[in-house]
Amino acid sequence: MVRRNLSLLIICLITMWATFAYGGATVDLVRVEKSLRKMQLLSGSTVVKEYKIALGARPVGHKRWEGDERTPEGRYILDWRNPKSMAHKSIHISYPNAQDKAAAKSMGVSPGGAIMIHGAVNGYGWWGWVLQLIDWTDGCIAVTNPEMDEIWTLVQDGTPIEIYP
Numbered sequence: 001m002v003r004r005n006l007s008l009l010i011i012c013l014i015t016m017w018a019t020f021a022y023g024g025a026t027v028d029l030v031r032v033e034k035s036l037r038k039m040q041l042l043s044g045s046t047v048v049k050e051y052k053i054a055l056g057a058r059p060v061g062h063k064r065w066e067g068d069e070r071t072p073e074g075r076y077i078l079d080w081r082n083p084k085s086m087a088h089k090s091i092h093i094s095y096p097n098a099q100d101k102a103a104a105k106s107m108g109v110s111p112g113g114a115i116m117i118h119g120a121v122n123g124y125g126w127w128g129w130v131l132q133l134i135d136w137t138d139g140c141i142a143v144t145n146p147e148m149d150e151i152w153t154l155v156q157d158g159t160p161i162e163i164y165p
Helices: 002-021 098-107 125-131 145-154
Strands: 029-033 038-043 046-052 074-082 090-093 116-118 159-164
Touching: 046 145, 090 145, 116 145
Parallel strands: 029 159
Antiparallel strands: 029 038, 038 046, 074 090, 074 159, 090 116
8 A cells, every 4th residue: 555655656746747847848749760769759849858769679670570679660649558567667659550551461471569668677677777778679669667757747648659760
């Protein structure tokens, strides 16, 4: 009970801090530059926050099939979230879209799915800064756990995400 109440208090404090720190700015776009290993949260044309990211273990090129360890490229939606993710917390990217599915079907493969923005794998949060030095995911976008808590607070479901090469 005490642990749950402490967790709720921390979430409330993060939410209050984020609102104060960013003047209540609404994040209306998440932009990822894969080659720069950078993710930005934008409100209009203003960058609200920027993060160093880790990507899939084979980061060059658009995700084409399940298991290719690539992070997709293009415009998607952040459509749902998982507070009990195997990687701290996670926000789902709407990959695959209709075009991705058609391309995979033409190759006779599954496009895959479950592409997320997430923190460190549970139990390894203390490694957060080290994990940002390498591309280690299966195609997801990884940040540290404290950064994921901040993103969780600032980004709402339905926010577009643009992922560039």
